[in-house]
Amino acid sequence: MKKIIITAVVVIAALAGIMYVLKKNKKENESQTAVVGQKNAAVAVRVAEVDFKDVNNQYITNGTFMPKQEVKLSAEVAGRVARVLVDEGAYVKVGQTLAIIESDKQNVDVNNAQAVYNNAKNEVARFESAFATGGVTKQQLDQVKLQLENAKNNLRSSQIKASDVNVKASFAGIVNKRSIEPGSYVSPGNELFEIVNVSSLKLKVNVDEKNIGYIKLGQSIKVQSAVLANQTFQGRVTFIAPKADGSLNFPVELEINNNATNDLKAGMYGTAYFGDEQSANALVVPRNAFVGSVSSNQVFVVKDGKAVLTKVTSGRIFGDNIEIISGIEKGTQVITTGQINLLDGTAVEIIK
Numbered sequence: 001m002k003k004i005i006i007t008a009v010v011v012i013a014a015l016a017g018i019m020y021v022l023k024k025n026k027k028e029n030e031s032q033t034a035v036v037g038q039k040n041a042a043v044a045v046r047v048a049e050v051d052f053k054d055v056n057n058q059y060i061t062n063g064t065f066m067p068k069q070e071v072k073l074s075a076e077v078a079g080r081v082a083r084v085l086v087d088e089g090a091y092v093k094v095g096q097t098l099a100i101i102e103s104d105k106q107n108v109d110v111n112n113a114q115a116v117y118n119n120a121k122n123e124v125a126r127f128e129s130a131f132a133t134g135g136v137t138k139q140q141l142d143q144v145k146l147q148l149e150n151a152k153n154n155l156r157s158s159q160i161k162a163s164d165v166n167v168k169a170s171f172a173g174i175v176n177k178r179s180i181e182p183g184s185y186v187s188p189g190n191e192l193f194e195i196v197n198v199s200s201l202k203l204k205v206n207v208d209e210k211n212i213g214y215i216k217l218g219q220s221i222k223v224q225s226a227v228l229a230n231q232t233f234q235g236r237v238t239f240i241a242p243k244a245d246g247s248l249n250f251p252v253e254l255e256i257n258n259n260a261t262n263d264l265k266a267g268m269y270g271t272a273y274f275g276d277e278q279s280a281n282a283l284v285v286p287r288n289a290f291v292g293s294v295s296s297n298q299v300f301v302v303k304d305g306k307a308v309l310t311k312v313t314s315g316r317i318f319g320d321n322i323e324i325i326s327g328i329e330k331g332t333q334v335i336t337t338g339q340i341n342l343l344d345g346t347a348v349e350i351i352k
Helices: 002-040 104-132 138-163
Strands: 043-049 051-056 059-074 079-084 097-102 166-168 173-178 191-208 220-225 228-240 249-257 269-274 279-286 298-303 306-311 313-318 321-326 333-337 348-350
Touching (some): 043 298, 220 249, 279 313
Parallel strands (some): 043 348
Antiparallel strands (some): 043 333, 051 279, 059 269, 097 166, 173 191, 191 249, 220 228, 220 269, 228 249, 279 321
């Protein structure tokens, strides 16, 4: 009995020791976890200091050159192509005949309309003679004169349709594409030629809301193409969209006169330079400091080891730098990376 009691006491003491050790370890683990938690609560970020910089006043944007005039000529009558008078790449003048289509139906219609017209003329002559002698009334004479007028109009209409067999250029330009060959049969609406005029071109670019106010209709703009690096062209602003697109950009259209050898081609990439090349001293922050996009006008600044969401007023865009008009001052640290993990008041740790 005494032996059992001693054993029980030993077991209880052992259990008490184990409980003490476990409790002590738990407190130590909780303490270490709290320290780690405090360290991990700070989000690692990179910052940039708001400062004045010399920046280029020019706003540069890109677009694609397009022909000022472009048309796809289609057949207006059905028939077989008798002759094709131009090849792809040929320069054509206004009114120049490009192809001739054989159309027997149109010729028959003209002959029939001509016969009706001739008969109506004879009828009018006969009725006028009869009216002079009292053989017909004034009403009968007026009726045959009306028939003559209708016959004349039908003849003219037939002649116009017959002339449609001659496919002509509507403006001066270059044959960019030819879709027919002699002997081909065409129907009304079939595409025959594509004519483009590149003596002057259009360049469509997008200008952001910060710079659109500096652009005016008729303004002269320097334009270049990377393909023609040693040449500079002058563009004229011909259109400024009254409404921005979904990205808060305004479509702007320039018209550029090509050089004598038409070196600029439709489809080339073009660059427009708005404003002069003079530099300005402006308070700027990096573009990537803005939360979401520049139009949000919000940045995170570091204050007392925390990220503070701050409202600013942004100005002009200078490449990767954005002008700050108000909201923060020189020397302020703005967060440039890590914003996705931040809320207003989040503790931060600045990394290099």
